[in-house]
Amino acid sequence: MNQTRRNFLKTAGAAGVAALAGSAGPTAAKTLDRTAKAGARSGPQTLPKKMTFCTLRKGSEYSLGLKTDRGILDVKKAAQALRKNVPLTIDEVLQGGDTLGLAALVEQAIASGNLKSAFIEEAKAEFGPCVTNPEKIIMLGYNYKKHVIEVKQQMPTSPVLFNKYNNALNCHNGTIELPEVAKKFDYEVELVMVMGKVARNVSEADALSYVFGYCVGNDFSARDLQFKTTQLMLGKTSDGFGPIGPYLVTADQIPDPQNLNLDCRVNGEVRQSSNTNDMIFSCANIISYVSHIWTLKPGDIFFTGTPSGVINGMPPEKQVWLKAGDKVACSIEKLGELRFGLANPKQAKAT
């Protein structure tokens, strides 16, 4: 009880690394969650480069992974073995964690003869969402020219924005349980941007320098709910309706986000195949526009709209909606492939 705050933090930090080997029960979250802050999320001083992050999942716990030539480095395992104090989750990275320390950790882990078990083969890894705790998931509707035409909408004159809540976050190799109240399930491959710095009133010319990285996403949709009222959100944010990943690739590796091929396949059949150069509002334009209306923060996610080829754009007689058992795969150039499956709900407690 006589410890100074600084000493307390040192102790907690060191013990925390040791303790992470055990499974963290709900008590852990309660006891540690004593840092409620107004206006947190200040972000890293310098955005990391040449890094490809992911979230690894063990049971209900998320931790940080880093893609390397040797496989995915389990950062927590390496940090424990090498006794390094580095960010252990993607949120710690996004909120200002020491990514130089992470780069050093990777080098040491590769150099060490005893750390083979800290590298996981991609095929054996269990992923979580590559961002786990954004303040905002901002969605663009009607942002590819050919898609606007296929769904017979007016060409928008300003970005059309709606949201998903964090309950929608889902992951590579994840499953979406289809809610019983809907029938018309549809895919939407999208380029996803993740913010790395606080952005307020930024110019279009500067906008991309605020991006932490990019990933593949799917704006999974229940069309019957989406069009039940004027507000799209109802059909967009059921549990798990926003898979992202597998990797969050730092922005320096994607110098031009407006020239990326992207596609979506259902049970192996190509349904969407386009390029981000068909976007109406560019990534830079979207960030600048929104930053004049509210503050963007590190970890905020933009889904930048879907290209043509969705079921909703087909003539009614050709619309075969997605169903339990279907497998969806989405790829974007330089970002990898996001796969997920569909299932009936496990516990549909009807009351």
Added chain:
Amino acid sequence: MNQTRRNFLKTAGAAGVAALAGSAGPTAAKTLDRTAKAGARSGPQTLPKKMTFCTLRKGSEYSLGLKTDRGILDVKKAAQALRKNVPLTIDEVLQGGDTLGLAALVEQAIASGNLKSAFIEEAKAEFGPCVTNPEKIIMLGYNYKKHVIEVKQQMPTSPVLFNKYNNALNCHNGTIELPEVAKKFDYEVELVMVMGKVARNVSEADALSYVFGYCVGNDFSARDLQFKTTQLMLGKTSDGFGPIGPYLVTADQIPDPQNLNLDCRVNGEVRQSSNTNDMIFSCANIISYVSHIWTLKPGDIFFTGTPSGVINGMPPEKQVWLKAGDKVACSIEKLGELRFGLANPKQAKAT
């Protein structure tokens, strides 16, 4: 380093209470934030009764307050003095903190002769938002009959839902900085419900038993942004556009949320004066409906729609939009009065 996890948590908990007297720097959040969990937010086992919570603010730190006959109890101060391990933020309460311990703390603090300084006069208290970290802020549009008529909309046949992000959270005696890109600012007093249990596929008959409590809110709006596209969100979630509070009143104290007078005044002039019995979709109906589409979690917030009297419902020649310097006050029977002011932005970095 040889501590078991249980011992670590005990130590961290005790040291945490001691350490909270110091100011928590960004390092604190980083070091302690090592508990990223999938599907957290399980909520309290038993919902507390007869309690009136608030968030107290000191600089950028939020902590828990409890309204008593002696004034607002600063829970952290009392917990330190009495060496009690109790929830120290409203989020800890909503995520399952020991509210029986809190009730005992209040009794002991009142009984103690040495704890007068832990009670704060309401007029001298600095408030934060009465909920600080919801997973979802779910907004109802067009949910009062007379309001639907005044704004010349179709009477909705199902709830019209959109969102605010957490950047919109604001507090009693707070200030909204008006974004420069908009001009048509308007008030909307609303009854706000806060969820206390995980709710999935619940019946309308059971729905209210999932509510933790109620508070006053204002769905502050920039009408020019709101109607720029079909999606209302753009005009609804600029920084600070969602003041809530001052108090979060436990649900047992509001047996019938459909019979509460509510009003909104601007610079002392009554603009909205109605009763929640004019709602189209009741609180119970809204919860049941949404719980069939996605999972509701403890801390999730519903703004249940605004009654008639908004500037947007007036004839164009009578519309005088809110401006910097205006003072807004909103009252709801049994929940208290929420006041906030409007200001020009402090740092409009135009680039």
